[in-house]
Amino acid sequence: MNVLKRMRTMGFLKILLWIIVISFIMAIFTVWGGGLESEKRGGSFFGGNYAVKVDGESLPPAVFRLKYRFYVDRIKSMLGDNFRDSFLQGAPQNIANQMVDELILTKMAKSYGLSVSDEELAATIQRLYNFTDPKSQYPQLLGSLGVSAQDYQTFLRTELLMEKLHDLLAGSVYLSDADLRRLYAEQNDKFKATLVQIPSSRFDQQVGTITDADLKARYEQEKESLKIPEKRAIQYVLLSKNYFESRVNLSDAQLQAYYNAHQADFSIPATDRRASHILIRVAQDAKPAEVEAARKKAQEIYDKIKAGADFAAMAKAYSQDSTAQRGGDLGWFSRTAMVKPFADAVFDQCKAVGDVVGPIRTQFGFHIIKLTGIGPQTKPFQEVRYQVKQAMMLKDPAIQSEIQKQYDEAKKELSSLKDDSGLQALDKRFGIKPADVAVPFGENQAIGPLGFDPELSKAIFTTPQGAWSKVLPYRDNGVIRFKVTTVQPAHTASFDEAKNQLRQEIQNERASAFARTAASALLAGAKDAASLEADAKKDNYAPQQVGPLTATDTIPGVGKDPEVNKAFLAAKAGDKVGPVASKTGWVVGIVTDRTNADMEKFEEDKDQLAxxxxNKVAEQWMNDYVERQRQALEADKAIRFNQPLIKEMEPASSREAG
Incomplete structure (x- = not known):
């Protein structure tokens, strides 16, 4: 996790030095719509409703929505025509996690005596928006953002407090001149080289047979270290509100009535269109002849459609896209959901439903496009039946009350379970059956379909075999109860248990030895970089010219491996380097250029480097603090997410042409 990186994608950082006269500050309190809500006035820093809660403190849904809005705007601004709705998948949960981090860091900031005054908050708002008439402009701003004064100020106070904390920590970092010189050299010493990686896997077939005698000899050498930890299997009963939501039976008449009363919630906006397409694929870097062949094929299909051929049938027959089997239908989409040439064709060239245009060239190939819908439109009931049910369940207090009632009653019955006989009652009344994790697992392994859950594992490995556990919280909206059915004690691995692992070890070692020998021979036979490259190609390796690279740069084809970089930086131009062990084999090369950092320029850059x-050290301190606190808070089940809110913000399934 990188807490500061997450925050910087969302917030206002590096607040400039501000000077606002006291008369203006006072004016803000008296004339800005809603006033500045502060803790001193009794307004809560944390809203009553919540997006996230941490140890009893929370941030409200409006702040979550505002952060999400700013995030979406930022991503769209960065990507422009390349933006896709699919890029936002998972973003709401990431933002919620960021808000948890902020609440944790708020505690850290307060421990250092940090706070954000009303004067600082007012000055920041003025600096950001440069109001000339705060009395009218501030309420207008809040209206455009869709938040109250209190929620917006909560959002901004949090951002400013995080910045203050970061600056305090960064200001406490001391770096000596020697430290800075070492860092400067690390970032600016560079090399170029002709480099070859010899992968160990290439020699797997040369390893030969690994006999039982080989395995037994290795087993005798290593058996004291071949420990198999205790493993357990369980039977469990899991309750979640999602289960009871799935049991809600709403008639078509109820759903239709809700749909009729809320059609605006299930409407296509005026900015959306619907289209079908036929794609003939061709790579962006394809040869001219290949491009022309694809264009010609697309043109032939277009001509047939204009002559009367059915578009959907032609899509099924010729389209090279996953939409072919549904006649090329892409569904409804906004202009920004598609690559620009495709969007321009749909939104500019097509004037009426039924229009067909093409061939249109995009990065995916050539498209024939048919416009099939123009917003605004109300989606047909059958098309949105599932969404109607979800919305109705979420917003109807009576349904929510019934779901909660069913959940509470099942939880009570689960709590009263004393032995296996009680399982039948749960099944009979609620349709809840026990499940098994029959394959034994270790304490630090995934618990079958329940996944990796440190707290649940801890409970499982401290519960006696055969006894039902107490009811435990599970994730954010459920509880679980389990019985340990199998205990395999920790023990030294037998030969049969260990032999597959030992076989792989020997295989890897022998293949690596062959690779090292081949790498040494290749380097020894090279007179210079050119001959190394030629010899490598003869042996079907992939030589490459790399650089300039620093000590921390990633080497193409090798990856991020500081030891390899270090070996090449220790050499001078013309030197042979290697073999150096990499993650997948051995690297050899010849340095073709070597430059040292300009230490005269170091003096110019020293302050910026410091x-x-x-900043990096401060970020790491904040990251470490959050990690430690989160572990403790998660262990105490003290972090809660408003999952319905998060799910509400998740984008619909993304679509793109191609």
Missing amino acids: QTQA
Whole structure:
């Protein structure tokens, strides 16, 4: 996790020095719509409703929505025509996690005596928006953002407090001149090289037979270290509100009535269109002849459609896209959901439903496009039946009350379960059956379909075999109760248990030895970089010219491996380097250029380097603090997410042409 990186994608950082006269500050309190809500006035810093809760403190849904809005705007601004709705999948949960981090860091900030005054808050709002008439402009701003004064100020106070904390920590970092010189050299010493990686896997077939005698000899050498930890299997009963939501039976008449009363919620906006397409694929970097062949094929299909051929039938017959089997239908989409050439064709060239245009060239190939719908429109009931049910369940207090009632009653019955006989009652009344994790697992392994859950594992490995556990919270909206059915004690692995692992170890070692020998021979026979490259190609390796690279750069084809970089930086131009062990084999090469950092320029860059490094250290301190606190809070089940809110913000399934 990188807490500061997440925050910087969302917030206002590096607040400039501000100077606002006291008369203006006072004016803000008296004339800005809603006033500045502060803790001192009795307004809660944390809203009553919540998006996230941490140890009893929370941030409200409006702040969550505002953060999400700013995030979406930022991503769209960065990506422009390349933006896709699919890029937002998972973003609501990431933002909620960021808000948890902020609440944790708020505690850290307060422990250092940090706070954000009303004067600082007012000055920041003025600096950001440069109001000339705060009395009218501030309420207008709040209206455009869709938040109250209190929620917006909560959002901004949090951002400013995080910045203050970061600056305090960064300001406490001390770096000596020697430290800075070492860092500067690490970032600016560079090399170029002709480099070859010899992968160990290439020699797997040369390893030969690994006999039982080989395995037994290795087993005798290593058996004291071949420990198999205790493993357990369980039977469990899991209750979740999602289960009871799935049992809600709403008639078509009820759903139709809700749909009729809320059609605006299930409407296509005026900015959306619907289209079908036929795609003939061709790579962006394809040869001219290949491009022309694809264009010609697309043109032939277009001509047939214009002559009367059925578009959907032609899509099924010729389209090279996954939409072919549904006649090329892409569904409804906004202009920004598609690549620009495709969007321009749909929204500019097509004037009426039924229009067909093409061939249109995009990065995916050539498209024939048919416009099949123009917003605004109300989606047909059958098309949105599931969404109607979800919305009705979420917003109808009576349904929510019944779901909660069923959940509470099942939880009570689960709590009273004393032995296996009680399982029948749960099944009979609620249709809840026990499940088994029959394959034994270790304490640090995934618990079958329940996944990796440290707290649940801890409970499982401290519960006696055969006894039902107490009811435990599970994730954010459920509870679980289990019985340990099998206990395999920790023990030294037998030969049969260990032999597959030992076989792989020997295989890897022998293949690596062959690869090292081949790498040494290749390097020894090279007179210079050119001959190394030629010899490598003869042996069907993939030589490459790399650089300039620093000590921390990733080497193409090798990956991020500081030891390899270090070996090449220790050499001078013309030197042979290697073999150096990499993650997948051995690397050899010849340095073709080697430059040292300009230490005269170091003096010019020293202050900026010190600041950059101080920022990194501060971020790491904040990251470490959050990690430690989250572990403790998660262990105490003290972090809660408003999952319905998060799910509400998740984008619909993304669509793109191609």
